[in-house]
Amino acid sequence: MTKFSDFDLQDFTPFLLNIAAEATSLGFQRHYKEKYGMLRTEWRVVFHLGQYGPMHAKEICERARIHKTKVSRAVAALEAKRYLQRKEEAKDRRHETLSLTRRGLAVFDELYEVARSFDADLMAQFTPEERVTLKRCLAQIANL
Amino acid sequence: MTKFSDFDLQDFTPFLLNIAAEATSLGFQRHYKEKYGMLRTEWRVVFHLGQYGPMHAKEICERARIHKTKVSRAVAALEAKRYLQRKEEAKDRRHETLSLTRRGLAVFDELYEVARSFDADLMAQFTPEERVTLKRCLAQIANL
DNA sequence: GATTGGTAGTTACAAAACCAACTATTAGAG
DNA sequence: CTCTAATAGTTGGTTTTGTAACTACCAATC
Numbered sequence: 001m002t003k004f005s006d007f008d009l010q011d012f013t014p015f016l017l018n019i020a021a022e023a024t025s026l027g028f029q030r031h032y033k034e035k036y037g038m039l040r041t042e043w044r045v046v047f048h049l050g051q052y053g054p055m056h057a058k059e060i061c062e063r064a065r066i067h068k069t070k071v072s073r074a075v076a077a078l079e080a081k082r083y084l085q086r087k088e089e090a091k092d093r094r095h096e097t098l099s100l101t102r103r104g105l106a107v108f109d110e111l112y113e114v115a116r117s118f119d120a121d122l123m124a125q126f127t128p129e130e131r132v133t134l135k136r137c138l139a140q141i142a143n144l
Numbered sequence: 145m146t147k148f149s150d151f152d153l154q155d156f157t158p159f160l161l162n163i164a165a166e167a168t169s170l171g172f173q174r175h176y177k178e179k180y181g182m183l184r185t186e187w188r189v190v191f192h193l194g195q196y197g198p199m200h201a202k203e204i205c206e207r208a209r210i211h212k213t214k215v216s217r218a219v220a221a222l223e224a225k226r227y228l229q230r231k232e233e234a235k236d237r238r239h240e241t242l243s244l245t246r247r248g249l250a251v252f253d254e255l256y257e258v259a260r261s262f263d264a265d266l267m268a269q270f271t272p273e274e275r276v277t278l279k280r281c282l283a284q285i286a287n288l
Numbered sequence: 289g290a291t292t293g294g295t296a297g298t299t300a301c302a303a304a305a306c307c308a309a310c311t312a313t314t315a316g317a318g
Numbered sequence: 319c320t321c322t323a324a325t326a327g328t329t330g331g332t333t334t335t336g337t338a339a340c341t342a343c344c345a346a347t348c
Contacts, residue, residue: 007259009196013168014168014263016279020161020283020285021162023287024158025162027288048153069298070335072299075297094295094297095296119158129277130277133274137277138157142167144168144171211306213329214304237312238313239327
């Protein structure tokens with residue numbers, strides 16, 4: 001029994017997006033969770049610092065769309081694991097510059113490769129045109 | 145400073161999907177949260193029952209990809225709000241058939257329309273071809 | 289140079305999610 | 319029958335998140 005035929009739950013974009021996001025995230029999480037005991041937010045912080053270099057927590061919040069309390073906790077956890085270090089800025093002591101340690105960088109280097117091949121596998125099922133369209137649409141939705 | 149130029153975090157599909165999913169979900173949540181005090185899982189249960197008719201909790205778990213403990217709690221909450229009712233099955237008393245009450249159905253009817261127009265607005269920024277591709281890709285990823 | 293307002297980041301407490309063990313029930317094998 | 323295994327759903331304890339209030343600091347105004 002389906003009450004409506006023109007608009008189905010399976011077509012509701014937020015629903016689809018959530019399920020797709022969940023599926024891919026679960027697939028990838030074992031790489032950072034099982035092996036390095038990281039949470040998703042921690043992994044994202046590592047990825048940001050590894051790819052874009054040292055920055056303030058604030059910048060990570062904006063780029064990664066993570067609330068500052070979550071970043072704050074992720075940074076504390078990563079520091080405890082000795083994956084990153086903080087450096088208070090002399091000019092403005094409210095800021096602290098975050099950067100990966102050697103250990104953290106090694107983790108990033110490995111996960112970066114894993115992420116790249118994970119993504120390649122995931123995209124392998126689509127044509128180049130589909131990939132472009134998919135990513136463009138997602139980016140557009142994300143910037144809403 | 146960007147260390148790698150061929151594969152950027154912004155291209156990592158799980159990341160993109162998560163941000164897009166988050167953005168749309170937050171946009172829609174006020175409709176069920178503010179007005180009806182529902183959680184996301186509750187809203188999904190209502191949507192499933194409203195669209196596909198009475199079913200067992202197990203079926204909702206499978207269709208909506210929600211863990212049974214979450215469904216169990218959502219059902220209890222919806223029952224307390226008098227949006228759904230349970231009926232134990234005579235044949236097999238482990239099963240209970242869930243269905244929306246009149247109240248629940250009214251909520252569904254309204255939210256269904258809101259969801260439809262929300263989705264239409266969201267998709268308005270894309271061409272018909274993009275929409276088709278986007279949804280097809282998402283559905284494919286979701287079924288992984 | 290005190291006061292007010294704003295910013296970066298943290299903490300505390302409450303809400304929600306996660307995971308594992310549990311109850312109640314049925315099905316099937318001996 | 320009765321015993322074991324399996325299924326539907328629930329509960330309890332821990333982890334994670336969300337929200338709001340907080341600290342520490344800086345900048346601008348008076």
